[in-house]
Amino acid sequence: MAPKVLISDKLSDAAVQIFKDNGIEVDFMPELGKDKEKLAEIIGNYDGLAIRSATKVTPTILEKADKLKVIGRAGIGTDNIDKDAASKKGVIVMNTPFGNMITTAEHAIALMFAVARQLPEASASTHAGKWEKSKFMGVELTGKTLGVIGAGNIGGIVCNRARGLHMKVIAYDPYLGEDKADKMGVEKVELDELLKKADFITLHVPLTEQTRNVLSRENLAKTKKGVRIINCARGGLVDEEALAEMLKSGHVAGAAIDVFSTEPATDSPLFNLPNVVCTPHLGAATTEAQENVALQVAEQMSNYLLTGAVENALNMPSVTAEEAKIMGPWLKLAGHLGSFIGQMTDEPIKAINILYDGSVSEMNLEALNCGVVAGIMKRVNPDVNMVSAPVVAKERGIKISTTNQDKSGAFDGYIKVTVVTDKRERSIAGTVFSDGKPRFIQIKGINIDAEIGAHMLYTTNEDVPGIIGTLGQTLGANGVNIANFTLGRAAPRGEAIALLYVDELVSAETIAKLKDTGLFRQVKPLQFDVA
Template sequence: MTKPKVLVSDKLSPTAVQIFRDRGIDVDFEPDLGKDKDKLAEVIGQYDGLAIRSATKVTESILRHAGKLRVVGRAGIGTDNVDKDAASKKGVIVMNTPFGNMITTAEHAIAMMFAVARQIPEASASTHAGKWEKSKFMGVELTSKTLGVIGAGNIGGIVCDRARGLKMKVVAYDPFLSEDKAQKMGVEKVELDELLARADFITLHVPLTDTTRNILSAENLAKTRKGVRIINCARGGLVDEEALAEMLKSGHVAGAAFDVFSKEPATENPLFGLPNVVCTPHLGAATTEAQENVALQVAEQMSDYLLTGAVSNALNMPSVTAEEAKVMGPWVKLAGHLGAFIGQMTDEPIKAINILYDGTVAQMNLDALNCAVVAGIMKKANPDVNMVSAPVVAKERGIKISTTNQDKSGAFDGYIKVTVVTEKRERSIAGTVFSDGKPRFIQIKGINIDAEIGAHMLYTTNADVPGIIGTLGQTMGENGVNIANFTLGRSDKGGEAIALLYVDAEVPAPVREKLASTGMFRQIKPLEFDVD
């Protein structure tokens, strides 16, 4: 049997390179090759695996030359330098190492909090300049102060733990944090407005999504208590930097410490040059230990896949065998769509996810299908989550996942039903795969439907009264929104009714506002699905 061959085209540690060799894989270590796209394209056809950091750009053009390539392993979290769509079409797995730099990033946030509390960078610069401005740099203690943590996942959870060790009071805002998990962490779970009003320090640990973008907007910054200090070591774009600069100048915000910025590399920024603002050039993961950890992890993951077929932390492939993939592919897509529907519909913390498999699908690889459901649900809060990491994230959030499988019980040969339990309600949706291989939604909130799934959809609820179809159709038509498919359902005559529209493009907010102004709809929700 021919040995797999791996190219390491970026600077990986010698220990990581040795892991490949020890596992019986041929490896070429060319740490500067990734910077030369022409040379990379020339040689990539020789390799089964490509191990990279951020310098190598795995483009569609590179992949066209990669006739043997089976896996790309990124030592780190971000995979913006990999064309994942092109890789998927090529049949190339893209792996990352999402957990290798958690401690390092959390420690950097704590260090930045100390730095801004005691004005350490300014005091150091002053002393280096031969001044002795002892009275100028009056700081504050962290002990007994209230730390507001926005995002209590992997990194945020470590920050909470370290802050408690510093005898700080910790309050956390995280829609996916359950009360039980918060109690185990020793933190108080609060809504965002309460966190803003109470916190002496605020630190952010959430991904950048449509929901979290500018989560500290001018409006929200105005809700903070006077003298607050703000730390961002998560993602640029979470804070309105212009508004924060104005509040720093006014004295409402006493200080800020930023490792990430809305535009990077950040050669200029509204925060630069302001007193008591500590800035670092995206150093969250920049420690020897973190860089070593992610390098070792990617070498182990790639070796496992190339030698045994085991898949870990893959961003573009279900964790199923080659034999299962052909049959399960449409069901994996359906499972993800069911999860995505509920994830987009649910804003409150999730306590449990219950998944029912009926008929033929109950005999498939339920672990992989569970992962697809959970990943679909979690993607709203964390776009980087994948089928492997999703169950880990759910477990850390205290979410209980249960599975039931049963023999065929209805009109369909097989179907999947997903129910999410929160402190306020239960929400459910069911779907099946038709003989054409296309997933369908067949039930929402116990109401039977038959809905084709599209990239852009609009979901509405209303009382079962005349005029709903006409209002939806007329409003969409008058505003240039084309309806590809229109599905209706109701609980009973005169009871609750739902509509699910598959449209060619996202329904603009002004159009949704026009629908809301009619007073006919209880709920109007745009939905997005990855149908490629």
């Protein structure tokens, strides 16, 4: 059955057509996002949800979204999506961080000009038939110091444009390296230094607990007298009441604000101040940007629903379409290894250690880790997936560690998973053969070569005669057909294991009969999703 996507905000017709051209069923209901009750009522019918900023994806909505696999936000900000709830539900959250970079950066530059030259006030005065030339004395940008808070994608473009205006650019960004700053032609500084030196300050960071109120009352007081402030990033980065007071006092000469702590902003302490330019969240509001992000989100969601490619996800490692093709068998193997360990482990898990050897060590290990953890966590909750499993593991205090190494054995590459509990460590390793089929190659340090089937039986025993016969006779007598039979042992007459691929689930009665023979230390039926 073809995937089904709901578009609950205004997206371009071209984006709708992209879904259709990819064979995805799409319902375009651009006003639905404003109706929370109706959205909750129908969201359970969809595999994907494409939105802008009007739709609020709350835990209540997600609770009803039993089929939902992906939410695509046409734009950068995802404040309207409860990402924690989406992750727990196993829903990927994507945005489109590159489609409106130029537009938002240009709007910041435009606002900087507007506040420097008082353009909106001058325009309104002139439209009113006045000629107040001496009233609107502005300042030049040339030679001024621009302080950029956040020198990432959009902030980097602003830096470049400002240098073209012959401004001196300083930047505060904890993730900006000295080499990168040199290449950008900006001076990297700490926040206090930026506040002290900048003639203009522009913000280009997401709203997080670390960035909330980055321009607080305390920090605004540290700014240079006569500073002008521009915010085209997110509401909540600036203390609006404190900013209004400092504008009235003259400490801050002007502000240009495109985003507000509450939107739509129908009331704000910044409104009607003569030295403030306000726009209604227009940073991405150009024809080009709106089209770009709409097309981008449609392509990203289509790729994920059809090929498993993950682009610009906020709660899962990105996996390109090419990576998805190459990694597909390895992701399956990762899940099978995790599933084996999960089904074998009854006590609480303290740690998961994952070793990648050879060719697989050069792949997207974050995604593979998610596959392993998902396989393990299905023991706790059958509904977990690669998105929700790391959240479940973290909630349970499980530590996850990864090691990668060059080829060290007979296989071109392999994955080994070890779990640690209070009682024991348990490990299993596997590889992918040239035919693309995953195989188990080691259990408890004992080498094997086992094909993976939907139904399997695992036994441990002392290496003595009669094991094969007992297994074959007991299973046959109870109507269980053996598709593949793999044996391994640590040493002659030492510990031995058997892993059988069977055509049907082995019943509890058959398991009891095998245990009653007294030959087996452990008899465990296993199931794997091999679809």
